[in-house]
Amino acid sequence: ELTSSDFMLPETFQGLNAYQWASIFESLLNSQRLLLWQSVPAELKSSVLSEMREDARGHFLSELSQTNIEEAVVTGSNTEVVEIFDSLPEKTIVRLIKKLAPDSQSQVETSLSYTSDQVGRYANQDVYTIASAAKVNDVLQELKTEEHFQDSHAYVVIDGHGTYVGEVFINELLAAEGAQTINELVHKADTCISSNLSLLEASNLVRGSQRSLLPVVDEQGRFVGNFSIQDALDVFQEHYESQLAHLGQVSDEDLYAPILLSARRRAVWLGINLLTAFLASAVIGLFDKVLIEVVALAVLMPIVASMGGITGSQTLTLAIRGIATGQLNSSNFNYLRRKEVIVAALNGLVWALVVGAIAYVWFDNPLVAIILALALIINMLVASICGIVIPRLLDRVGIDPALAGSVILTTITDVVGFMVFLGGASVIFLS
């Protein structure tokens, strides 16, 4: 039984919107989600499912009964149904499509003809449109009873073939003569989104447009639906959350993902990291003789690796953002690489002096202090170059720099750090 004290549930569920419901569901166990599902108003169920984060929705749907899923799907808009379908097995989708009303069915089929990365899949088709040949008077008459929720001052105008013509503004409709046709008032929109465009590019277009929504148009010029700034916000959030997760070396997972699933997913990241760690160990192993000779080296060597890692990570973080925004490109790459190297050199000099001085006082061994300081500077310089070169190379070969950049960088700063520090020491102390 669900009690409000146990799970921070609100005192009353009245007046909650779909977004708030989705957030509550994400913070519950699957068993609790199933109990609470009965309390969700029927007309919100499809929205709540579509608002949930993908991973949480997937786990919840995997335990929700077929009847419950069907009940939610048949009331949903095409975009909601498609988001729910994204988390269901093919067999279930085929069965559910047949249960939809004919109108919804053809809308959903249009959506599904696009891939999950194309904006056409998520364009809202449930839009009030005005025929370009209509008379102003008739349109104003029709608008009085129009129930479609449309949070915009502009209406989409299409011709008899469904081709997108433009938009008409409400104030111009009011000011026009009743006998004029819409054709005379229509404006071509500044920006249309091509239905094949990627979700992230489409989101950037809406964002830059300063409009609350933009029309999505297919290759034949037909109006597919609207893509709104709310949709764009969802896309951006998912994008940023997955970048954050990958930087933390974890997948973008439901807090309540089943334990074995969580363990298995994280094992992958741990395994990759273990390869890195063994590579670093192998490098250290090359220099076991000098480590026995001068034990201070073993004590100090993590400092070289760690400071290199942070330097590289700083540059990497800015470079990843620069690439994602298109602001780091071939025209300024050389300038920015030079800048990063100079910044690393300045910090390398400063911190090498500090670290060297401390090491000298600690171990009373000037040679160790000098080797440490030099290794630190070299590793920080290498780290800064790698921090900007690696993400650019990854991007060029089509790998997301946020996904792989950090692991590759750490491997290099560990290997180079231990190699330079212990190698240098071997040359000095073993000859």
Add this chain to the structure above:
Amino acid sequence: ELTSSDFMLPETFQGLNAYQWASIFESLLNSQRLLLWQSVPAELKSSVLSEMREDARGHFLSELSQTNIEEAVVTGSNTEVVEIFDSLPEKTIVRLIKKLAPDSQSQVETSLSYTSDQVGRYANQDVYTIASAAKVNDVLQELKTEEHFQDSHAYVVIDGHGTYVGEVFINELLAAEGAQTINELVHKADTCISSNLSLLEASNLVRGSQRSLLPVVDEQGRFVGNFSIQDALDVFQEHYESQLAHLGQVSDEDLYAPILLSARRRAVWLGINLLTAFLASAVIGLFDKVLIEVVALAVLMPIVASMGGITGSQTLTLAIRGIATGQLNSSNFNYLRRKEVIVAALNGLVWALVVGAIAYVWFDNPLVAIILALALIINMLVASICGIVIPRLLDRVGIDPALAGSVILTTITDVVGFMVFLGGASVIFLS
């Protein structure tokens, strides 16, 4: 001289919107920004400045002439002017306020009466409002010539004292009798934003509302302005970008921040990391005797620290998101901590076997392999507990977990890792 080949400038600047201009400016050096500024259409200048990321705007404004700044400010809306002021020194602000038209001046002063974290500061006051006592006919007449850009189907209604009354929908205006007053048609909005609310909370409200904008109302119930989903998107982006930057141990900086400034800011993060690194070294230093005795320990010790670090980082990343979304709270904290510990235990067992086996084959020393495996399990368990407890404690004392969590966690996993591994080895090999 600016040439398009050098700086990836578009062939033509025609038709660029403020967001695109801002993005170009962010990807240029300050000297280039000054040259390009002349090409920005006068009516876009204030928007371009307000769209730029804070750090880039600050650097650019510090070199832009007072005349240029004034020219941009006098044409800006209250929200644009306030964002520009956020990057200007107090003295300049005082001087510039006097140059504004009386209307703008009072709008900007209202904005500035709120702190930079309150939504009242960034509410758009330049909104077309309808008087509650007005007649429908007069309003429809007025709407025909209304030039305010308002991307919504609902109009704000206020009474004679400026008190927010509600909103009126365009279709209901059209359907009403001309002699009715607006009062009879007005709807109370589902959600109003209190002007003292934090920007992030206000953004979450707009997001959840499924509306393109919400009214902001002060403590006396007066209408302050609108807060739109576009504004919310800016807030979310800034929030995520600064979280990403902090996870990468860097500030949220302009790609083109002056070199010395960049170096100084990053030096702070490096210095904090150095303390961590020296703490780890000090722990290793405690066990120098056993390191001389068994050099394999020096070779293998980074593995324990590194695997603990990743395990902790995985839990930390999910915990930070859970706290930010309110989905990790006192009601489920214990469950999730238990889950994270079990996940870490499972992965600890698996990887300890792998690592132990490799170490045994490598060094042919069963004791070293056993100590390594045990230390790995212990450190991964400790890391998982710290990964969820640390962000929660930081959040409770009012420190952003994304800012400090990672450094504290790494310190603990390094110290515990070296302590358990080398300490255990000392007990076995030195007794």
